[in-house]
Each structure stands twice: as C-alpha cells, then as structure tokens.
Amino acid sequence: LGLKIVINCGGIRHETYRSTLKTLPGTRLSWLTEPDAYSNFDYDPKSDEFFFDRHPATFAFILNYYRTGKLHCPNDVCGPLFEEELAFWGIDETDVEACCWMNYRQHRDAEEALDSFETPEPDAPEDDPALTGGADGDLKRLCMQEDGRRTTWWDVWQPKMWALFEDPYSSKYARYVAFGSLFFILLSISTFCLETHEAFNTIYNKTENVTVGNVTHEEIVYEVVTDGWLTYVEGVCVIWFTIEVMLRVIFCPDKAEFFRSALNIIDFVAIVPFYLEVALSGLSSKTAKDVLSFLRVVRFVRILRIFKLTRHFVGLRVLGHTLRASTNEFLLLIIFLALGVLIFATMIYYAERIGADPDDPTAAAHTNFKNIPIGFWWAVVTMTTLGYGDMYPETWSGMLVGALCALAGVLTIAMPVPVIVNNFGMYYSLAMAKQKLPKKRNKHIPRAPQPGSPNYCKPDALAMATASPHRLMGNVLGPGMVGSGSMMGTGDCPLAQEEIIEINRAERKCDGEDEAGRNEGRKERRSSRTSSGVGPVLQVEQGLDGRRCCEHCHLRSLVSFSLNISQ
Template sequence: MSSVGVSSLEASEGSSEKIMLNVGGVKHETLRTTLMSLPGSRLAELVDTEKPPSELFFDRHPEVFAHVLQYYRSGKLHCPSNLCGLLLEEEFTFWGISSADVEPCCWETFRQNKENLKALAEIKPAGMKKEEESGQKRQSRSSRGWQRKIWALFDKPYSSISARVIAIVSLFFILLSIIAFSLWTLPSINSHQLLNAWASNSTVDFPSTLPLEAKILDTVEIVCSIWFAFEFLIRAVSCPSKLRFFMNAMNIVDLLALFPWFFRWSSNNFSVFALGFLHVMRCIRLLRVFKLMQHVFGVSVLTYTLRASLTSLCIVPLLLFICTLIFGTMIFFAELIHEDSYFSSILSGFWWALVTLTTVGYGDVIPVTGQGKCVAFLCAMVGVLLIVLPVPIIVNNFLKFSSLVKTKYSMPRMKENRSVDAGPTSSA
C-alpha cells in the first residue's frame, strides 16, 4: 500500500468490521464504519476497499492520533493543550482532516503558536542588528550601482556607520529647526508680531531692521533649509522607484517642510497661516526617530504590538461615537426645561458628551439640573471605562510578544554556551 508513514501488517480475507491501528507503538481498536464516517480522510480511503486490512501501522504522533480517532467517533475535533499548534496542524494534514473543524474551545490554543510564529518573523530585536548589518553590507558590496549605495546611505540608517551618522545629523537639523522657530515666536525676538497680526485679522509690514537674535535664528533657518533641500534632492534622485517615493506619506511631509522659508518674509494672513502649517509638517518629521530606532528591542515589540492590537482597538472609537450620541441627546433633553441651560442644541450636547467621555472636562458647558447631573455622572463613569479599555489589550500583547522574542533569541545563545561549557571530549 503506497501511503507515506503507513504499512499494512495483515489483510483480512473478508470485510471485517474491527480494525487495529498501531500509531507510534500505541494500538487502537475501532470499527470500519467509524473510519468511514469522514469521507475523504486518509483512514477512510485506506479501509474503503473490498478487503480492508485488519491492522495498520502509522509512524506518527500517538497522542495526536488519540484526538483524531475521537473525532471519527464523536464528530468533534479537540486539541491537546500541551502540544504545539504547528505540530497539530501537520498531523491533521497527514490524516486528511481540516483544521477548520477544531472546536471553539480549543481554537485559541490551536492558533496561538501560528500567530506567535508570525510575530517572531516580523519583530526584529536588537540582537539581530549585527546580522542584518553584515547582510546589508554584503548586498552593498555585491551591487556596484551608485544609486543603490546612496539610497542606502540616506534612507537605511543601519546599512552602514556612515548612514547612521547621516540619520543622526538629519534628526539634529530637524530639532534645531524646531527650536529656532519656537524661539522666533518670542515677543522679544519677533518684534513685528506676525502671529498676533494673524490672530487679530490684520496685516503688519515687515520692519527694515531686526534684532540680533532674530538675524541669528534666520541664519540657522537658512542652514537647516539648505540641509533639508539637499537631503530630499539626494533621496529623490537615488530612490529605486520615483512613484513610490512621492506617494510615501513621510516623503510628502518632507517636501512640505521645505517651504516655510518662502512664507517667512510675507505679512499677509494666509502666509502666516501657511507658515504655521508647514512648521507643523517639520515637527512631524521627528517621526524619523522611529526609523533610527527600528532595531531597538522595545520599539520593535511596541510597533508590532500596536499593529496586532489595531483590530481590537478599533472598537474604542466606535463605542466613543455611540456614547457621544446617546449622552449628548440625553443631556439636551435633561436640561431643556431649565431657562439658563448651556445646551442650546443637541450639537452642544454632543460636544459636552465628547469632552466628558474623554475625561478632558473643559467646563465650558455644564449641567445645572438634577437630572442633568445624573446624566453627567453616568457619562463620566462610562468615559473612564472607555479610556481604561485599550490599556490591558496593549499591555498583554506587549508582554506576550516581548516574552516570545526574548525566549527565541536567547535560546541559540543558551545552546552555544552549553557547547562552550562542555568543551571538547576525548575518548580513552
């Protein structure tokens, strides 16, 4: 019989109902009709003959087969909790059983190992940094194209020591530009008061003379702008795909961050507003620090934790939206009978409910009636629960993935230490 891992020890002359199954040295006796209850499975195909064998031997996992045989008998597939889910899936595939038939009570245990394996494949802790660096260096040496080398130099901080230095210099200029603009907004330096003019809907002419501090900050701004333009131009020229480069969100932010200087010398309201918006883009560039820290253990695990928890966390905004509608409507009708009510419409009730549920509590809109205060009490309690809800999800996932990665990347070192401690052996 041509089946992997199975051999027929004895064939019966008739169609005997009893069949002996020897799996890994453990014998099981069952009926032919029991094995025929799952058409398409391996055992059903083996006994679906005119002369089925009276005994079959399989060199497979005996503990898993006990659950497989119970699935033939009861129609419910359960999994042992002490075995790896990947091993179970491999055994189920051999016996021709679909893993989708696993019972809900055992599904989490069955899937946990596969999800953990996926997490370990995507998380790259600091322990793997040296291996990746050496691999990238080999790739860089094998590639003679200047374009690939320059792209790695400016966009892949861990490709070389020079790339790491350039990434740190870029972050330094980003911080320097933000600090310079923040100091420029001081009243003692910003004598022409452009920001105040924008706030008051008026225009002010740019003065002919500037304080020394303002000239120094303008010089710093020019130097930072030159570096940003140089860096963006180099990355745009050397990138492998121009379309992907300009479609990337962070690259769009980098492009917008190049323009604050062009609006610096204008005093109209639109220019001042554009100046503030573009400097916000420059602050967003600080997210580059995550690219520089992508191989740091904690950052790598936290990044994957947030991605893995995203599906569960999506329910929080939905609940917040529903509770805002409910409590906003309740507070409006609860305060409707009071003459000095702060809630002139349901929209103002929505604003109050949102501020209360998020535990911000501005206090600009407050209930004054007894029933309104009862609604506020309930709204505040629900808000606390909504804020606390995401915390255990993130913490539990972070601890789980952190423990997995630490265990995985400590095991090779443990084996290496054992071999070193053991030392060479000699025979007499």
C-alpha cells in the same frame, strides 16, 4: 482482513477499528483500510502494525477525530507543528472545533505580527569588502550574475546604498547614518519650538506708504523677526534632509512605492516650504508677502518629522501597529461616545429647564445650557472625566444627569481599552522576540536522501522536478503519468499532502491572500474531498495554483513530492 488495525506513530501504538478510519474518506488513515495498503505503507508483518515516524502527541487528537467526529487541538503543541500534522494526515484545518480555533490560529497571528517587524537581511557583513573596498570587493563587482549578465556598478551598490539609509541595522555605516539622521531630526524639532519663544524673536517697526483712493499716507507695520542663527541651523538641517531624500530616491528599488509612503511625503512637504521661503524672501510684492505668510503657517509640518523616529525605535513601530490593529476597537469607542454625548446632551438641556422662571422662556439667565449643541461639549468633557468646570448643572435634575453621564463615560471607555492594551502587549513582546532572534545567514540543509530511503529521488524524477518547478502540477498531476511502468492518476497517490503547509505559507507571503479567500478555498477543498475522495491531491493542486515563488525555495520539497507520485 481483521476488524482492528494497529498504528505505531512515533513509537506509541494505537489500536482502532477499520470502520473508524473509513469515516473520513480520502485521508491518509483511510487508505490504510485498502487492500494494497500493506505495500504502499511501512507495514511490519511480525508485529502486525503500520509505522509512521510522526509526532505521537498530536496523532492522538487526530485519531480521536475519527472516533468522535470532533477535532480538537492540543494546548501544549506549537500551532505550526499541528498544522503540518493535519496536512500530512490529509485533514482540513477548517474542521477544528470552535473552542480550539482561536488557540489554533494564534500562531498565524504571531507570524503575521513578526512579518510586520521583518527587517531585511543585510546583503553583506559589516566589514564587507564590497562596501569598504579591496580585492574581494573588486572580484564581486567583476563577477557574473546567474543569468550570465556581467554585474554592473549599479547592481552592486544599489542594494547597499538603499540599506544604508533604510535599514539602520544592516551595517555599522548604516548605524552612523541613522545616528546622524536622528540628531538632525531632534535639532530641527528643537529649532521649530524655539522659534516661537519671545526670547528668540525681535519686533521691528517700519513705515509703509499705503494708498487709499487718491490719498497716500504712511502706516507703521510691526514685524516679528526670528534670530538669524536659528534660521541658519534650520538651513543646515534642511540640507541634510535634502541630501538624504535625494539619495533615497536615487537608490530606491521601487520608485512608485517610495512616493506612496507617508513618511516620504512628510519629508517632501517639510523641505519644500523652506526653499520657497528663501526664494521669496527678497521680493516685496503683495503676492510674495501673501505666499510668505502662508509658508510660515505651513511650518508646522516640520513637527511631523518626529514620525521619522519610527525607523529607529521599535516602540514607536509597535504603537503604529497597535493603532492599525485596534481600528475596530477605536471605531467602537467613538460610536459609544457619540451615542452617550447625544443622549446626555439632550437630557441636560431639558433637565436644566425644570423649574425655570416662566418669564424667561429661553432660560438664558437660569442655566449655561442654552441649546443642545453646547451640551455636546459638556457631555464630552464629563464622559472623559476631564471636567473643566466652564459649564456645570445648577438644578438637582441636572446634577443627576451629570452623575449618570460621568458613570456612563467611565464604563464606556473602560470596555474597549483592555483590547487595545492587549494588542500593544502582544506586538511589543513579538517585537522584542524578533530583535533577540539570532540572524539566520546560512540555513541548515539536510543531507540528500540515500538509496533505500523512502524519499530517495530517482534521476528521472529529479530531472522532471528541476525542469520546470513552476509547472509541476501540469507535468505530474496530469490525466496520468508513467511511473514504474504503470499509469497513475491523482487519486492513487498516498503522499500527496506532504508539502501543503510550506506551499500555502509561500502563497500567503507571495500573493497576500486574504482570510476570506482562504476560507472559500478550504470549503471547496473540503467538499471535493468528501465527494470524490481525492481531497489531499486537489488541495495540493489548489495550493500550487498561482504561486509566484523563486525556483529554489520549494525545489527540495517538490523533488520529494514528484518521486512519491512517480512511484
């Protein structure tokens, strides 16, 4: 064997030393230095080179990692593409240098943001006969499910009715319902605001007999009564919201999750007081009057219906995601303001007492800052640059403290705000991109590998992969397996890293794996790779562990993966 080795990646030839490839044992390139590499990989004896049909631009960075020991990622390559290349070559992503880590993770942040704006794909087109009726709809209702059970009326209409009220973009009927809901929300909020205007209220006075001890006398009681037509309009709105909530509860696929939603809780809290008020309006007891007074105060909950507009306007959803993503920045802003308020309220209290009249020890006539808690209000107003003018310093020392307080407030608020603005811009651009993306109803399915192709699947491997895709690791990566008449362990597989990215992505979507757990798993895989040299296979095994996906989402990749091992 020569000291040098030639690798042709995507048509571009790279030449390096064999000792360079041995610096990272257990990776795909390190296996090229083994004696049996000429039979396991695509080797051309005429040109004396190994050929890989992979992305040539990213391979230069990966090969440079073997030379320098530092892994950098290119700026002109999409993050998921570089992630797939790392997985193919058997390199752990945690080896990426700190200077490139944020750029490398940028695609994951974008994917998570896009997932938060994910809208369920409609089960049928807008003119679906199953929703509008017809012969095709009857056939769908009479068809059999995959498990052999006959499709019931509930199986057909439950997802359609749920999408009708939950997803405004699922069909044209869902848009009609969304417009109706939007109309009644705005009408209810307008009615709530008009009820407080004096033009729509009439003051009535009536006499009541009041008994104090043994003496009974009459008292004049003034009562404000809202115009009746506003009450009727509110009643119509409540009837609409009641029907909407009842249908959403009936057709909801997850009742527990439904009642945990903040918007659904707002619906119930805004509807119930109206019915209680109607039921108790005819009673004249003192308890009923007290309850009615309380219910009238609770009316302000109706204004919270404005948050239901988040289902119809992307901008409001973007604002909500921005607030949640900027929690740390808001906490930092509150801490900065709290420190500034405490410091400047104390300083203004003592600064205003410089030169005070000795005959007035409390300085009540000399200054408005009679104590430090009152100075809290002044400090908040000054730091936020509002300046109501109800309290102001009168001494030169107090004016100096006020100037410092205003400058500190401007600097304090200006520091976290750009981060919040950047979060809003990122979420808004991603939301707009999500809306402009075409809906993928039928994904392109590649043609099955033909005989002679490196990924051609033998019948026995196909049967093994399709028999139990969830238990693939137990069947394939056992102590050994029969493949082409020989026993083969996990460490002999040169193509075990092919499907790691797809599997890990499925894990993050299905299991909601947090970042700390992923980092811990990566460290374990990295230590296992460097110690035993079988890191890629162990990474596949850990990636498959605990995965809960449907039996078809990774079937094609698992078939190819099982064939590589069996060979």
